[in-house]
Amino acid sequence: MLNNDKKQMKLDRMRYTKNAMSSNMALLAIVANVVYFVVMYKINNKAMYELMMGASVITNLLFMLTVFLCSEGVKKYNIKYAAAMIVIGAIELVRIFIWPLKLHNTETKITVPGQEPIMTTVLNDGQFVLVIVLLVCAAALLIAGGIIGVIRGKQLAAYNESLKQAEQN
Amino acid sequence: MADLSLQHLDKIYDNKVQAVFDFNLDVKDGEFIVLVGPSGCGKSTTLRMVAGLEDITKGKLIIDGKDVTSMPPKDRDIAMVFQNYALYGHMTVYENMAFSLMLRKENKNVIHQKVMAAAEILGLVDQLNKKPKQLSGGQRQRVAMGRAIVRQPKVFLFDEPLSNLDAKLRGSMRREIMLLHKRLGATMIYVTHDQTEALTLADRIVCMSMGYVQQIGTPLELYDTPANLFVASFIGLPPMNLFDVDVLEDKLVGEGFEYVLSAEQKLLLRNYVGSQIVLGVRPEHIDINGDIDMDVTNNENLGQNTLVHGHIGKKHVVAKIRDWCNYKPGDKVQMKFTHVHFFDKQTTNAIR
Ligand SMILES: Nc1ncnc2c1ncn2[C@@H]1O[C@H](COP(=O)(O)OP(=O)(O)O)[C@@H](O)[C@H]1O
Ligand SMILES: [Mg+2]
Numbered sequence: 131m132l133n134n135d136k137k138q139m140k141l142d143r144m145r146y147t148k149n150a151m152s153s154n155m156a157l158l159a160i161v162a163n164v165v166y167f168v169v170m171y172k173i174n175n176k177a178m179y180e181l182m183m184g185a186s187v188i189t190n191l192l193f194m195l196t197v198f199l200c201s202e203g204v205k206k207y208n209i210k211y212a213a214a215m216i217v218i219g220a221i222e223l224v225r226i227f228i229w230p231l232k233l234h235n236t237e238t239k240i241t242v243p244g245q246e247p248i249m250t251t252v253l254n255d256g257q258f259v260l261v262i263v264l265l266v267c268a269a270a271l272l273i274a275g276g277i278i279g280v281i282r283g284k285q286l287a288a289y290n291e292s293l294k295q296a297e298q299n
Numbered sequence: 300m301a302d303l304s305l306q307h308l309d310k311i312y313d314n315k316v317q318a319v320f321d322f323n324l325d326v327k328d329g330e331f332i333v334l335v336g337p338s339g340c341g342k343s344t345t346l347r348m349v350a351g352l353e354d355i356t357k358g359k360l361i362i363d364g365k366d367v368t369s370m371p372p373k374d375r376d377i378a379m380v381f382q383n384y385a386l387y388g389h390m391t392v393y394e395n396m397a398f399s400l401m402l403r404k405e406n407k408n409v410i411h412q413k414v415m416a417a418a419e420i421l422g423l424v425d426q427l428n429k430k431p432k433q434l435s436g437g438q439r440q441r442v443a444m445g446r447a448i449v450r451q452p453k454v455f456l457f458d459e460p461l462s463n464l465d466a467k468l469r470g471s472m473r474r475e476i477m478l479l480h481k482r483l484g485a486t487m488i489y490v491t492h493d494q495t496e497a498l499t500l501a502d503r504i505v506c507m508s509m510g511y512v513q514q515i516g517t518p519l520e521l522y523d524t525p526a527n528l529f530v531a532s533f534i535g536l537p538p539m540n541l542f543d544v545d546v547l548e549d550k551l552v553g554e555g556f557e558y559v560l561s562a563e564q565k566l567l568l569r570n571y572v573g574s575q576i577v578l579g580v581r582p583e584h585i586d587i588n589g590d591i592d593m594d595v596t597n598n599e600n601l602g603q604n605t606l607v608h609g610h611i612g613k614k615h616v617v618a619k620i621r622d623w624c625n626y627k628p629g630d631k632v633q634m635k636f637t638h639v640h641f642f643d644k645q646t647t648n649a650i651r
Contacts, residue, residue, distance in 0.1 A: 136408060143411045146393035146427050 141289045148205040149282055155275030156201035156215060160194050162268040163222075169261055170229065173252060186229060193218070197272070204279040207286045212279025219272030226265050234258045301363040301376075301453035301486055302328045303349070308358035310344050318344040320510045322358070326488065331480050334490045335497035336507035336533070342490040345507075346456050349488060350379045362453060378447035379456040382463060384439050386431040386446075393418075393427040396445045410449075417448040420482060421475075437468045444479070457489040461496065473499055494534050498522065506530050528647040531579050531640060537606065537617045539640070540585070542578045546571040551578055555612025556591040558636060567650060568641065576650065579640035582606065585618035589635020593618070595626040607632065 167190045197218060203211025233253040241247045253261065308322040319341040326332050334342040347353040349360060351372035360368045367375050386395050393414060400410045418424045421441040431439055440460055447455055457476075461469045477500060480487055491497055497504045498518045506513045506521060506529075514526040525531035525539075532538045544551040544558070546568050551558040558578065560568065568576070593616060597608035605624040608617050609632070618634060626632060641650040 139408045139411055142415075143407065146391070146411075146414075 141285060144207065144282065144286045145290070149207050149279060150205070152204040152212065152215070152275040152279040152282070153201045155271045155278075156197050156204065159219075159222075159268040159271040159275070160197050160201075162264050162271065163190065163193055163197075166261060166264040166268065169257060169264070173233070173257070200276075204275065204283075207279070207283040209280055209283035209287070212276045212283055215272045215276030215279060219269045219276060222265050222269035222272060226262055230258060230261045230265070302326055303454060303486065303488075304359075304361040305345075305349070306359040306361065308345065308348060308360070309356045310341070310348060310353060311356045318510055319348070322512055324505060324512075324515065326486060329484050329486055331500060331502045332488045332505060333497040333501035333503075334488065334505045334507060335494055336492065336513075338492055340507045341510040342492075342507055343458055346379070346458055346488060346490050349454070350377050350456055351375050352379075376453045377456060378450050378452035378454075379458065380440075380443050380447050380460050382459040384431075384443040384463075386439060386442055388431055391428050391430055392423060392434070392442050392445075395431065395442055396449050399446065399450055413449045413451070414445075417445040420448065420479065421445050436464050437472055440464065440472060441475075444476075448479075448483070453486065455483075455485055455487040457487065459491055460489075462491075462493075469496075476500065495536060498534070504534075506533060508533075524649065524651070525579075525640065526649055528577060528579075528642050531642065531649070535581055537582050537619070539579045539581050540614070540616045541642075542580070542611075542614060543575055543644070544578045545575055546573065548572060551576075553578065553612065554614060555610075558639065564641075571643075571650070575644050577642040577644055577647075579642060580636045581638070582617045582619035583621075584636060584638040585616070585620075585634050586637050587620060587632060587634060589633050591634045591636070593632045593634045595630040595632055596628050598624060598626040598628075600624070 167186070170186070196214070200211045200215045200218070204215065230253060234251050234255075236252045237249055238252050239247045239249055251258075303324075303326040305322055305324045305326075308319055309317065310319040311317045322345055324332070334345060336342055344353060348355050351367075351370060355368050358368070359366060362375065362377075387398065390398065396414045396417060397410050400413065414427075415424070418427055421444060423438065423441055423445060426434060426438060426442075431442065434442065440463075443460070460476075461472050464472060473496060476489075480500075489496075489500060497506075498521075501518055503515060503517055504521050505515050508529045514521055514530045516524075521530055521534045525534060528541070532541065542553045542556075544553040549560055549565060551560065591611060593607070593609045593611050595607055595609040597606075599606040599608070600623055603621070605620045605622060606617055607620055607624060607626055608615070610616060611634070642648065643650055
């Protein structure tokens with residue numbers, strides 16, 4: 131098969147197959163985000179509650195819902211949903227600088243009976259790195275999946291348009 | 300594409316029911332074989348044995364010179380189309396057709412080419428993104444066939460693929476299957492209980508009853524020279540009229556009529572003189588202007604011809620007259636038999 135033919139066929143195939151790659155990347159981003167908030171909520175500290183736990187829960191629910199909608203949208207090569215994925219990916223990066231950074235900078239005292247109290251941060255260094263990795267993963271998946279979605283969506287739209295033109299001539 | 304040889308196939312189910320007895324058939328490459336017979340006669344069982352969905356109790360199945368008797372279905376390179384389509388509801392038409400190839404891990408572009416080619420043949424290109432429940436019955440049946448076509452199997456098997464469709468659609472799908480066979484040139488075995496389907500589709504018909512093969516032959520052979528009473532009454536619509544008659548030297552005497560034998564027929568029946576045989580007359584071989592009295596009970600105009608129902612003696616008879624007739628119930632019409640068949644009453648075999 132010629133290279134050109136292959137390209138052509140790949141385009142033609144898109145008319146009948148889903149954009150499974152972008153869609154799966156969105157779903158993986160949800161998984162990374164779930165692990166992220168499980169880690170965050172496991173930190174049993176009063177500081178967490180003070181820092182508006184409710185707002186955090188709502189943000190996460192909203193995130194999962196919209197990303198799930200996006201994963202369905204990009205499946206059908208919808209460019210708007212792909213663009214939304216990119217935006218949400220950027221927001222994931224920004225999130226690092228909100229709760230995680232704040233909690234990493236908040237000092238707390240751990241008291242074990244019979245021992246000297248230890249001073250530490252709410253989010254210790256290990257947890258902080260883990261959380262950053264998870265959020266960066268989610269962001270990377272969303273942005274990459276979104277970009278693939280936009281490219282493929284544009285390709286397919288152009289291909290469909292060219293078919294329409296050919297039909298009219 | 301392939302030739303098949305079914306040799307002395309027996310099928311005994313676990314509950315000791317024997318569904319098929321000594322089935323023998325050689326199928327040539329590219330041939331269209333129709334298995335026909337009433338419900339429960341063992342057609343599906345035979346087909347399922349060929350597909351490998353049922354074990355063969357006894358006998359041998361050869362495909363392309365290779366003994367596949369105990370080979371699992373997936374290795375036989377056979378595709379089967381079922382009556383109930385068995386499509387995946389959550390997949391699109393395209394995905395339904397591509398699925399078996401995807402399982403085989405074929406190259407995606409190759410799959411695409413095969414699916415598009417099949418969709419082209421079946422006129423499904425505009426339906427490829429739809430789900431089965433958005434399609435009509437005929438389209439679903441086409442998808443089921445498309446799924447078989449993309450696999451490019453050696454043999455296609457169909458088990459009553461049209462029986463869920465309404466009569467009009469059945470007619471058009473029948474023509475499509477005929478064209479499909481011509482186009483693909485593939486070996487096909489087709490099961491149906493509908494003798495019209497058998498006559499129109501088959502290169503050769505295998506007529507079955509109670510697990511036994513009754514006759515194998517071209518549609519014309521089965522129609523013109525049925526091997527026994529079963530085939531005679533099963534093939535042909537309306538079915539053949541059958542009369543018990545006494546054989547005399549030069550004529551047959553039935554209840555309410557006599558039939559004068561020709562020299563040839565006398566010779567054929569010389570050993571039956573003095574005994575009873577069965578006389579068979581197809582409705583289309585009964586004509587007016589004869590000397591046999593028929594009491595009309597019903598007159599059905601079909602356009603080109605008329606079905607005249609009535610009695611000869613006490614026997615209910617159907618005649619198919621090539622004209623527009625207007626007989627009334629109670630009319631007496633003089634009929635004649637233009638072509639007849641003789642059957643031995645004991646063995647039920649044709650006397651030839
Ligand atoms: N799985 C089974 N177990 C036992 N008996 C069966 C089974 N399948 C079919 N039969 C019997 O075998 C005979 C032939 O069935 P089948 O081949 O389905 O007939 P057909 O397709 O000609 O209508 C019938 O008497 C039926 O009851
Ligand atoms: Mg059956």
